Amino acid sequence: MGIKDLSFKKSLWVFHLSAGSCNNCDIEILDLLTPRYDVERFGMKLVGSIRHADVLLVTGIITKKTKARVLEVYEQAPKPIIVIAIGACPCTGGIFASGYNFAGPLDKVIPVDAYIPGCPPKPEAMLAGVMKLLAPPPPEQANANK
Amino acid sequence: MNIEQYIIDIKDKFPDITNVEVINTKRLMVYIPQSLLPKITDYWFNELQYRYVIVTAMDSKDGYELIYHYSDDSSGWIMSLNVLLPHDTPEVESMTSIVYGIEWIEREIMDILGIKFLNHPKPERFLLPESWPEGDYPYRRKIRKEDR
Amino acid sequence: MxxxxxxxxxxxxxxxxxxxxxxxxxxxxxxxxxxxxxxxxHRGIEKICESKTFEQVFFVVERICGICSTSHPFAYANAVESIGGVQIPVRAKLIRSIVGELERIHSHLLWVGLAGHFLGYNTVFMWAWKYREPVLDMFEIITGNRNNYAMFTIGGVRRDIDETKATELLKVLDDVKKKTDLLVGAVMDDPVIHARLKGVGTLTAKDIHDFGAVGPTARASGVDIDVRRDDPYAAYDMVNWKVITTPEGDVFAKAKVRLLEMYESISIIKQCLTLLQKETPGDIKAKVKEIPEGIGIGHAEAPRGEVFHFVKSDGGNSPVRHKIRAPSYNxxxxxxxxxxxxxxxxxxxxxxxxxxxxxxxxxxxxxxxxxxxxxxxxxxxxxxxxxxxxxxxxxxx
Known part of the structure; x- marks a missing residue:
């Protein structure tokens, strides 16, 4: 087990960054904290600063004005960090891709580990996405990596 | 509200009005020259206590159209003032001294259409990113400009 | 200084x-x-709308804001239908009002939660968001999605509310009403909240007029405006309800207005459902061939206040200019x-x-x-x- 696997084993701390979203994904992320979904039972919690975080959640399209800020937040993040694009907007630009203030999908700005598409993705989908990312790889793939 | 009477009254009060038109159910559009704007804004906003709604700016064939929307909530009518600015000198007096809330939308129109608001308290960039080139206005019709 | x-x-x-x-x-x-x-x-939505057809614009305006994803289509539909002079079926009117009011309940619950969170009163935050979930489930049953409902179209709505859905909705509403009582108790009878909110951030009626503020913000300062009553659209003139106002103007008043509005919304939905059950199942969408040349101005009362849409059409299949004013702007x-x-x-x-x-x-x-x-x-x-x-x-x- 490498240091990266060890650091993501449990109690993920999450920082949420809204680049230029319509609020839906942000609300669904907050919804995860509230009684019905309650991700805190997995040790996950939202933190106030990127410097405390293991995971960076990005919602919304990257506008020309937020692009530099997204880069800066990514640079401040302690490495290794998992970057997850939540919703159709950071994955591809979605419905706003033809706008004049669109600066490209998230993976053109910073490296992305997981994409959770949907408009907005349901809270269950977000949980499933994170779990899939963290689950140990299937045996054949693990062997191939050796 | 008796709209026929209202149209006669407002035409009497401001003889410079070029045209008054009922564009739809409960929607009135008043076409005015630029010089009349402060007077009629003051009359609607302060005297009749119409609620300020928003300003629509539009690049049309004959010039830049500024449409100031007000709402008469006692009757549900939306009253609009239409001012046409020429393409060459898009300048108009800022209404911030009469309507406080109008400051943001005037700055936004400055950004997107390049219309100059004279005596605006804070004529700075509002919406567009810092890297946006000066003199490029996303809502201006570019094809028409080259045709001219 | x-x-x-x-x-x-x-x-x-x-x-x-x-x-x-x-x-x-x-x-x-x-x-x-x-x-x-x-x-x-800033995503440049007004410009994007100009490159979509009239039908497609619904999906763009719905994504202006995740919380108001009925109010923007509502105002846009009012604007476009006024250009074309479209008469929508009664059934569609009722369904539109039901979805609009459900959205108001979910939005106000969300606000009560967030306000509690801002004050450090996290119990209210957790409660309000927990009781919001059944409302979102209801949205999923009626429209197919928890947010971004894609319910509206020119001339009507895209999905019907049948008998099974209506009974389910009535059940949820009774539940929400009980939970609202609980939240009203938690907010109105709490001495700390009284001390924290009363006399804070007071706005007078003159301030409201100066800035053109709308919605619960205005109504909490005693300004009696509500688009649903002043310029009735959809089914709001077919049901009985009242506009909640209070003269104080402080934050507490705003909380009060929002909480009491939830009761009105519940009552509107119930009346609409009764009317809907009386209607024979039938058309939920009027046929619209094309949008003629003209200007349409539509507004609707969102949970936060008046949403305003200005649409200019030149007779083609997409708007020439689409101006959107969200209530928060003012x-x-x-x-x-x-x-x-x-x-x-x-x-x-x-x-x-x-x-x-x-x-x-x-x-x-x-x-x-x-x-x-x-x-x-x-x-x-x-x-x-x-x-x-x-x-x-x-x-x-």
Whole structure:
């Protein structure tokens, strides 16, 4: 087990960054904290600063004005960090891709580990996405990596 | 509200009005020259206590159209003032001294259409990113400009 | 005046859901001036709409803001239908009103939760969001999605509400009503909330008029406006309900207006459902061939106030100009009157009180709680102190 696997084993701390979203994904992320979904039972919690975080959640399209800020937040993040694009907007630009203030999908700005598409993705989908990312790889793939 | 009477009254009060038109159910559009704007804004906003709604700016064939929307909530009518600015000198007096809330939308129109608001308290960039080139206005019709 | 301290906040800050940047000029604890920088959330939606067809624009305006994803299509539909002179079927009118009011309930619950969170009253936050879930489930049953409902179309709605869905909805509404009673109790009878919210961020009727503020913000200052009553659309003139107003103008009044409006919404939905059950199942959409040349102005009462859409058509298949005004655009500006002169800690809730929707406005402002207490206490002392204070307040009431 490498240091990266060890650091993501449990109690993920999450920082949420809204680049230029319509609020839906942000609300669904907050919804995860509230009684019905309650991700805190997995040790996950939202933190106030990127410097405390293991995971960076990005919602919304990257506008020309937020692009530099997204880069800066990514640079401040302690490495290794998992970057997850939540919703159709950071994955591809979605419905706003033809706008004049669109600066490209998230993976053109910073490296992305997981994409959770949907408009907005349901809270269950977000949980499933994170779990899939963290689950140990299937045996054949693990062997191939050796 | 008796709209026929209202149209006669407002035409009497401001003889410079070029045209008054009922564009739809409960929607009135008043076409005015630029010089009349402060007077009629003051009359609607302060005297009749119409609620300020928003300003629509539009690049049309004959010039830049500024449409100031007000709402008469006692009757549900939306009253609009239409001012046409020429393409060459898009300048108009800022209404911030009469309507406080109008400051943001005037700055936004400055950004997107390049219309100059004279005596605006804070004529700075509002919406567009810092890297946006000066003199490029996303809502201006570019094809028409080259045709001219 | 003493030395001014500038407190910069943003663009990414723990208190803020969305990006924006603002400066707070403070003299000691008092806010003397505020400045804000916007445009982080600017997506150029009005321009995108000009490149879509009239039918497609619904899906764009719905994504202006996740919370108001019925109100924007509502206003847009009113605007476009007024150009074409489209008469929509009664059934569609009723369904539109039902979805609109359900959205109001979900949005107000969300606000009550967030306001509690801003005050550090996290119990209310968890409660309100827990009781919001059945409403979202209802949306999923009726429209197919928890948010972004894609329910509206030109001339009507896209999905019908049948008998099974109606019974389910009635059941949920009864449940929501009980939970609202509970929340009203938690907010209205709590001495700490009274002390924290009364007299904070007061706006007078003149302030409201100066900035053109709308919705619960205006109604909490005694300005009796509501688009649903003043310029009735959909089914709002077919049912009985009243506009909630209160003259105080402080944050507490705004909370009160929102909580009481939820009861009205529940009653509107119930009446609409009764009318719907009387209607014979039939058309939910009028046939619309084309939108003629003309100007359409439509507005609708969103949970935060009036949404305003201006659509110009040249007879083609997409709008030539589409101007959108979200309620927060006018409401947020009022914090110049509500925050300046108050303390920094009051500024957070005074801004939150207008329920600013930042993506609607494509710009946003929020205030950070700046703590500069010299007097230190340990946890036990602090708890004792707060208990004493609560007790004193309770006696006063």
């Amino acid at each position: 003493g030395k001014k301290t500038i407190v910069p906040i943003g663009p990414y800050h723990p208190l803020l859901e969305e990006p924006e940047f603002f400066k707070l000029y403070c003299d000691g604890e008092t806010v003397v001036d505020m400045e804000w920088e916007t445009g982080y959330n 409401c947020i500006t009022t914090f110049r009157r509500s925050c300046i002169g108050g303390t920094i800690s009051d500024a957070a809730i005074a801004t939150a009180a207008v329920d600013p929707c930042y993506c609607c406005t494509e710009r946003m402002v929020q205030v950070y709680d700046y703590h500069s207490g010299k007097h230190m206490m340990n946890a036990a002392e602090l708890i004792k102190f707060s208990q004493q204070k609560t007790e004193e307040l309770r006696k006063k009431l």
